[in-house]
Amino acid sequence: MTAQLLGQHLGASRCAYAHVEADQDHFELFGDYNDGVPSIVGRYAFSDFGTVVRDLMRADRVYINHDVDHDPRTAGSDLSAYRATRIQSVVCVPLHRDGRFVAGMAVHQAQPRTWQEQEIRLVQSVVARCWESLERLRAEGALRDANQRLSLALAAGNLGDWSWDAATDQMTLSDVAARLYGLAPGSSWTRSAMRRLLHRDDREPARLAALWAAQTGGLYDIEYRVPRPDGQRWVAVQGKPTFARDGTLTGMIGVVRDITERRAADERARNETQMLELLNQTGAALAAELDIDTLLQRVTDAATQLTQARFGAFFYNGTDEQGEAYLLYALSGAPQAAFERFGHPRPTALFGPTFKGGPLIRSDDITQDPRYGQWGPHHGMPPGHLPVRSYLAVAVSSRTGEVFGGLFFGHPDVGVFDERAERLAMGIAGQAGIAIDNARLYADVQRASALKDEFLATLSHELRTPLSAILGWVHILRRKYPTPDADLRKGIDVIERNARAQTQLIEDLLDMSRITSGKLELQMQPLDPRAFVEAAVETIRPTAQVKGVGLQCVLDAAAGRVAGDPVRLQQVVWNLLSNAVKFTPRGGAVQVRMALVDGSIEIGVSDTGIGIRPELLSLIFDRFRQGDGSITRRFGGLGLGLAIVRQLVELHGGTVHARSAGEGAGSDFLVRLPAQTVSGAAVDLAHTVPTAASAELAGLRVLVVDDEADARELLQLLLTDYGAQVLLADGAEAALQAIAEQRPDVLVSDIGMPGVDGYELLRRARAQGAALPAIALTAFASADDRVRALRAGYRAHVAKPVEPAEIVATIVSAVGR
Template sequence: MLRILLIDDNPNDRLIAVRQLKREFADLKVEQVAIADELAQALERGQFDLVITDYQLRWSNGLEVLRAIKTRYPDCPVIMFTNSGTQEVAVEAMKSGLDDYVVKSPQHYVRLTAAVRSALERAVARQKAVNLEVRFQTLLNRLNVGIYRATIDGSLLECNPAFLRLLGLGTLPEGPASRLIELYFQPEDYAQLIEQLRENGEVRDREMQLRRADGSLIWVRVSKTFTKIDGITIIDGLIEDISDRKQVELEREQLLSREQVARMEAEAEKQNYSLLSEASRLLVSSLDYRTTLAKLANLVVPTLADCCFIDIVETNLTVFEEPVVAAATPDIEALVLLLRRHYFASAEADFGVRKVLRTLEPELVTDVPNAFLPLIRQDAELRRLMRQIEVQSYIIVPLVARDRKLGAITWLTTQPNHSYSMIDLAMAQALAQRAATAIDNAQLYQQSLDANRIKDEFLAVLSHEIRTPLNPILGWAKLLRSKKLDEKKTAFALETIERNAQLQTKLIEDLLDISRILRGKLNLNVCPVDLATIIRAAMETVRLSAEAKSIQIHSELDSVVCQVFGDAGRLQQVVWNLLSNAIKFTPEGGQVEIYLEQDDSQAQILVKDTGKGISPDFLPYVFDTFRQADSATTRKFGGLGLGLAIVRYLVEMHGGTVLAESSGEGQGATFIINLPMILSELQVSSKESEATTANASVFAGLQILVVDDDPDSLELVTFILEQYGATVRALSSATETLAAIAQLKPDFLVSDIGMPEMDGYMLLRQIRSLSPEQGGRIPAIALTAYASEGDEQQALSVGFQAHIAKPIDPAQLVATITNIVQKSRGKGEG
């Protein structure tokens, strides 16, 4: 649910803003503030996701409100929606953290919903960036492995808490940090480390002793690499405490004289401990998680299992990557993969990988032949597989990191009379925990690489696209200066210069548009716009480029489709971008189609082509900024990959949606735009007119009391009910209402709740204490800005038949009254 705090002391402006917002956001709750006390209470509760405030308020101004909100909720988006501000006010507000500034006028109402959506998206993006940074820092802080960065002379630059704990330090010592790290190593060991670093550029898994701050010695495993940062050589180091393992090894050496059974048990325990230690080393040694998991699976086999497979899944848990598999023999691997595909990872099975991922509970089966016996009897294929592989016991453990389900690890043993135990399960869970962390780290790292790659590719393409038109411009300009060209060549040169200058102008305009979009500074000049005219103008603009490739543009523009509120220039830019894109990716002799149709209350524009199409992998990213399906130097089609991103943003600013469809490469593409029509308002009016006619018999002669201390709200409700044929008596206090009920004996009551001296609850309690002859059973509706579920329950409990929250929907008010009156008359007739 989207929760918006609306601060405006003009009830009509609040009504308009809420109705505009409800058209865009279905699951919406608006808390309205009209006075200073209500704002103070709202700020105390803090139950809102975004704030919309007027500038000129009776008790304050929008700048003071903005500062009050940002002081308590610095991350909450704030939009100023006003007709009384100035450019200076807007600038000052932006400096104070305002997210957007929307002029309060009919042609800008559509901008309000776009501003809200943009502000929320920016807030989400900021929060994601903060969360990602926090997760990285949390991961670094929680690792038991010491991580540090130092200069070549041993001066510590940064480290995680685990590194300080290894040294026995609570905080870094004061004073010079030079040669700090060297002080904690044995002199010979540290000299060898540095020498090996200079020779090879890295040190892997060197085991040595570290002297801690209290003088005690611990065993550590050290890995170091050289890194160049701004020309300076930096050492990145990992240090892992292996003292427990060394102690275990030492103790086991002392038990060699014990009986054979004791030696075997000790050896098994040693293997498990060593395996965990080795697994930890493997999992932090590489960010290629599939290679790392393959090594982990081969570590499990054959020590702990005859076969191990690791499933990695996407977040929807339906798409499995190809599993990582290790098996004692190729035959076992082939059979286990069949068993996995049909049973352990089957979507229909009530056991196995999918169940473990669904419940996050590990699965341990100690006696597979007996456990599977009912299924084996029913399934001949399973019977055949089980005879060939003879699985005795298995364990499946989920891979979970940061509450994300990443996959599962499965162990199987085919050894006769061998069953996995709870000790084995604990071992599997320990490995799974380490593996999940490694996968999560690798995926986070890959995401950062992808983001950097996209940025680098875009900059490379930008350089190419800007330089390409410069070449003919500068070349032909120099030839023109030589004055050696004849008239025909001079005309050709000028045409070439003009065409390439226009290309470069378009690139710059796209970049400026993206810059405005990213800064939230792109504004619309809104007025009624005829889409058919817009489309024809865009078609004329691209006509020459289509004719140059012998591409036919077929159009069907429905004349019934009425106007939309929008910026004519920006809407033409949207259609032009889509048509240009279609022509660009359609081969010579192809066809581009554009349609304008009506879909319910939406105007729908479809642009289809017979061109290159979009691959399924790229389709979800087609509207992303700086994304291109092909950014290689060998790419066939130019451009910056900004056009479709601009299309999406402009369409959404107009309150519409855009989506892309394609059956794949070579299958063409279709882009579909939906925009709200002005006709939808007329349709609403038409429906209200129909409702007026249908309900005329109910309201004819109906005498209604309306009580509200706010004169604007009182006038609005009175006007609505009189339009439907009711006789309305408008009152401004509860006291007047009690007197009117006694005198007029009205048929219906519509009452506000928040009124001075006597509120709506107190009023209805007094009415319900009257006899039926005195009006004690008059049907009543609570019409109020107190709109929570608790307010509704309280209204019903005191005797109101219904509760309607402000701002009112006239159709809802009329329908509610009609329903209550019809029920009341039905009871009377019965």
């Protein structure tokens, strides 16, 4: 309408009002007045009409062009936009607000026209008034929309709105708000009168909350109870105070909603949470207990306390000669003597079902319960019995349904137990059944573990003995035939390679056994950690190169020394590096670092591989765990590597931890070892490296005792080769006779011999007065076997299959040469 009036007044071809976009170039015409020219409603850019008009608009200056064909600013330039819109002359007036070009008014003429000053001022006046009118209309529309949205939101949220006039104390309530307070819609109430509708205990807190909001301008936010004829309701009220320009309080506006169901749900949730916390605490305590007696007492005590019973008892499921007695196993809240005069529970309709695994039984007053009182001779409770009125009983069963017994609870008052007590009793009974199952399973597992360890030790012994002969003969053949032909050399190589492979398999098998027993043999000595770290790195480097994984080593040369077994510590680093390379894809990187930190040698292995899920970080060092089954299938392995790492590190007095931000984020393993040294005396004789000088046994008489003829013959050939005079015995009796008659210089004896074993042989030899040094050469190769041999008096313990240089060096060390 404004554009039409202005256009007609000026006799213009077109008049249009434009909304300018944020780039202050593009604009949109939503309507225009036209006389003899087409409408140009749509979206345009000022720059399409030349940069002059765009720059003038941005500078808040009027653009006047009397004739685009003769105006030097447009003549000769691209006039396609003017031609398309039928503009020959134009006045364009910008409107700026807050320093920005936001709107404009344009008057067009299809012919050349000389615009007069008063015409231009008129356009400027109209554009300002047009902006104000449009803004007012937009504000009114926005207010209507906001009110509509508010009404919809209040209705959707079942919210009532209210207002309070501070001058009159009058409350204005919407229909929804009135109903929440139990009032008729449209009724008139003052705030003071409405306060009396609140629960007595909530009136003062509500008054103080409103006073605080009025004084501070803060939010009035409170929940309170409203007693109504149809029952009490909880409501939540929020409001905001309003003020005059001089700061005087004028009133308050706000909303109210019914939260009765939410409060009831919160209360139920709190009760459930409390109950679950109690059950979790009880379950954790029961899960950690593997002694049945202690377990059942804890179950009874916990259940008695949680159900708020005065007395509680656990009866095992058993019968006497008459078939109606149950064994009292645990009692809480009363001494055992309290039950002695009255015998055990009888298989009545009340007690019997519990021992058969029946459903939970609850009685508000057992003395009036026909399930109990109808049975003689004790109709009701007998005189002097524990004063039980309220009664609760629940069966305790295994996973397979076996009924272990029942939990029984009593209280001298009537109606003490409710549904919550039922749920707690059932929860604890379930936990108790699982805990009893676990205790039994633990005992079974312990027995099975012992049998497995015994089997592995026996299997290892039986495998080591023939391998010792095979490798020994390989050594003899190499010495006898230093330049064999090609076929013989190849045969010896194949035999040795496969025998050593079998030996390594045995070592792996024994490592598994040592892990399950928690014992690993260590040969401690002072070490520069760089040595075993670099050795592990060089061992894994070819694998990393083949896979295309970068391998970086950052070692602090001044870190210091550690006390440790170099082979085992290299195994630790190698295992970590092997895992890192295995689980890092091609193009990834693995880094090993070592430094002295807070008195500890820290060795870290990090990678950019597949990472570890957070829930698996606490499990990956467990035996036979490798993240999950899918990892094992994709990458192979038994999942023993990290378990071995942890055992070895802890035996060295250190710790190992794993970190990962999750799947795909790589992982970081950190080993900490105490920085210290040990004396050279700690090195085991069995691992002393022989030298050329020490490998001479000339003149020594060595007594070899073994029930295996192949083993005796092998040692005779080996030791004779080094110049020893070898005496042979196939058992303890022959050995004792040889010691007494031939006075050997050193004894080399097997341990696992039939009849009299190596331990008893040495004891008898010492009893005869023989003081010769003794060496145990045996297929029993565990750390326990070594300790036992040393405690029995053997100077050293050497495991089969034996390396010739090792047994020679051990003999030399034993006799002190």
